[in-house]
Amino acid sequence: MTTIVTDNCKGCRFTDCVTVCPVACFHADDNMLYIDNLVCIQCSACIPICPVHAIYADDDIPEDKRHYIEINAERSQALPVISDKQDPLPGAEERKTALGY
Amino acid sequence: MDAPGTAGNPLRVAVVGAGPSGFYAAEALLKSGQNVSVDMIERLPAPYGLVRYGVAPDHPKLKEAILVYAVIARLPHFNLLSNVAVGRDVTVEELRAHYHGVIFACGAETDRHLGVPGEDLPGSHTATEFVAWYNSHPDYRERSFDLSAEVVAIVGQGNVAADVCRILAKSVDELKATDIAEHALDALAASRVRDIHVIGRRGAAQAKFTNKELKELGELASCDAVVDPQDMELNAESVAELEVKSNFVSTKNVEIFRVFATRAPTGKPRRIVFHFLKSPVAITGATRMEQVVLVRNRLEGAPFQQVARETGETDLLQCGLLFRSIGYSGVPIPGVPFDARRGVFPTQDGRIVDGDSAVVSGLYATGWIKRGPSGIIGTNRADSIATVKSLLADFPRLAPAAKDGAEALEPLLAARGVRVVSLADWLKIDAAEVARGQPKGKPREKFTRVAEMLQCLDGP
Numbered sequence: 013m014t015t016i017v018t019d020n021c022k023g024c025r026f027t028d029c030v031t032v033c034p035v036a037c038f039h040a041d042d043n044m045l046y047i048d049n050l051v052c053i054q055c056s057a058c059i060p061i062c063p064v065h066a067i068y069a070d071d072d073i074p075e076d077k078r079h080y081i082e083i084n085a086e087r088s089q090a091l092p093v094i095s096d097k098q099d100p101l102p103g104a105e106e107r108k109t110a111l112g113y
Numbered sequence: 114m115d116a117p118g119t120a121g122n123p124l125r126v127a128v129v130g131a132g133p134s135g136f137y138a139a140e141a142l143l144k145s146g147q148n149v150s151v152d153m154i155e156r157l158p159a160p161y162g163l164v165r166y167g168v169a170p171d172h173p174k175l176k177e178a179i180l181v182y183a184v185i186a187r188l189p190h191f192n193l194l195s196n197v198a199v200g201r202d203v204t205v206e207e208l209r210a211h212y213h214g215v216i217f218a219c220g221a222e223t224d225r226h227l228g229v230p231g232e233d234l235p236g237s238h239t240a241t242e243f244v245a246w247y248n249s250h251p252d253y254r255e256r257s258f259d260l261s262a263e264v265v266a267i268v269g270q271g272n273v274a275a276d277v278c279r280i281l282a283k284s285v286d287e288l289k290a291t292d293i294a295e296h297a298l299d300a301l302a303a304s305r306v307r308d309i310h311v312i313g314r315r316g317a318a319q320a321k322f323t324n325k326e327l328k329e330l331g332e333l334a335s336c337d338a339v340v341d342p343q344d345m346e347l348n349a350e351s352v353a354e355l356e357v358k359s360n361f362v363s364t365k366n367v368e369i370f371r372v373f374a375t376r377a378p379t380g381k382p383r384r385i386v387f388h389f390l391k392s393p394v395a396i397t398g399a400t401r402m403e404q405v406v407l408v409r410n411r412l413e414g415a416p417f418q419q420v421a422r423e424t425g426e427t428d429l430l431q432c433g434l435l436f437r438s439i440g441y442s443g444v445p446i447p448g449v450p451f452d453a454r455r456g457v458f459p460t461q462d463g464r465i466v467d468g469d470s471a472v473v474s475g476l477y478a479t480g481w482i483k484r485g486p487s488g489i490i491g492t493n494r495a496d497s498i499a500t501v502k503s504l505l506a507d508f509p510r511l512a513p514a515a516k517d518g519a520e521a522l523e524p525l526l527a528a529r530g531v532r533v534v535s536l537a538d539w540l541k542i543d544a545a546e547v548a549r550g551q552p553k554g555k556p557r558e559k560f561t562r563v564a565e566m567l568q569c570l571d572g573p
Binding site: 032054 | 176362488
């Protein structure tokens with residue numbers, strides 16, 4: 013089982029997800045967040061709370077976003093945990109609107 | 114006198130309840146950078162609340178949240194006092210005397226009532242009872258459920274309903290390697306349950322399942338998921354709801370229901386049958402429940418504000434067993450204001466308030482007893498962080514006098530003959546449970562009685 017963050021997070025980084033993660037499995041760089049699936053307990057709390065539907069699990073992961081499985085696996089190992097809500101990136105609201113959310 | 118939160122006068126906080134919201138509150142306090150000590154007080158000998166006694170045994174991954182709580186429990190200045198019931202062994206007044214702040218994280222321990230005639234007939238139960246029973250909760254050890262019934266109704270369409278459904282639908286072979294209670298496994302081995310009807314008062318677009326839990330119900334080895342294609346003809350308002358992009362969870366649920374509706378039954382021994390737009394109005398039977406009367410509903414109102422209204426048209430469902438899973442309610446504790454209508458401790462920003470919205474100094478709440486039974490495990494983390502933020506902001510206004518916390522509480526409890534179970538004690542019980550499970554290939558075999566847990570510490 014796998015839950016991943018995908019490209020809708022880029023340029024947004026609303027970080028609502030980290031406030032509901034029971035196990036602090038989110039990692040971040042300046043662009044987006046990544047899930048460490050070695051820690052994630054697949055509770056899916058983060059999926060509905062993401063304002064731009066950037067997070068997907070298992071067979072719901074769209075075909076064109078499946079490469080993010082590997083990206084999440086790699087980047088989450090290299091980056092620090094983020095467990096507190098942070099301000100969204102500048103322009104996040106505009107991007108959210110542009111994405112149709 | 115040093116200010117509270119300094120080395121000479123550490124802020125002493127009691128957290129009542131050792132479930133997810135309690136542990137997240139403890140974590141937020143202990144990682145606040147202030148000089149805080151936390152005493153967590155738990156009614157049962159075992160900590161972890163609904164992760165231990167609520168999360169379904171066939172979802173072991175979810176139970177791994179416990180690993181995080183076990184780490185929090187080892188933080189400096191954390192102290193566990195289990196097997197201590199607030200309101201029975203110690204009063205709220207006493208806690209207020211010995212702590213600067215008290216955070217109630219005691220959850221919602223009872224189910225809401227349907228409020229229909231016959232609800233209390235034998236055979237009609239709450240989902241909570243069943244869930245607690247198969248999870249070895251000591252308060253529910255002696256319950257019994259008539260699994261000779263071939264037809265079962267579950268009222269409610271959320272994740273607890275899904276859990277009950279799966280436990281009834283799965284074969285014993287599918288459950289025997291989980292930490293399900295031995296007594297439940299034995300009873301389920303003799304189950305004659307064939308049809309499980311899952312009843313929702315609104316439509317498929319308003320069902321509260323998470324996508325994953327719903328999909329799982331369609332992937333069971335020995336159970337078909339059945340949806341009447343007619344139920345997938347949604348009203349215009351529901352269609353409008355599904356067109357809103359942020360409503361993607363419901364949209365996905367409807368997609369999953371549509372798949373179920375197109376499937377031909379495969380002849381598996383059990384069936385889960387979804388019903389929409391129906392509410393129970395009566396449960397009838399001579400000496401025990403034999404049938405439930407369901408009234409058909411229609412939806413009324415604008416998108417996202419649609420409510421179920423009875424049409425007066427009724428159906429009868431013959432069934433020998435019914436579980437209601439329509440929400441939970443907290444239980445009052447003497448000395449704490451209680452909102453009986455909502456079943457919660459009334460709060461403002463996590464601070465407990467009295468009827469006239471006056472803040473009761475030093476009392477706080479988090480988790481289900483604060484916001485009602487909503488969200489999943491992680492939702493409590495954000496909730497507890499918010500409550501602790503209020504408590505820390507109140508620091509300067511909290512009683513400046515030094516408090517003695519557990520140093521005063523432990524002798525008090527000892528004098529009352531209360532056997533406090535410490536973290537070290539719990540670790541012994543924990544290890545014994547794991548050892549009991551090993552020969553059976555189970556991750557653990559929980560003790561099902563408080564006396565058994567205490568025996569494990571003190572001998573017979």
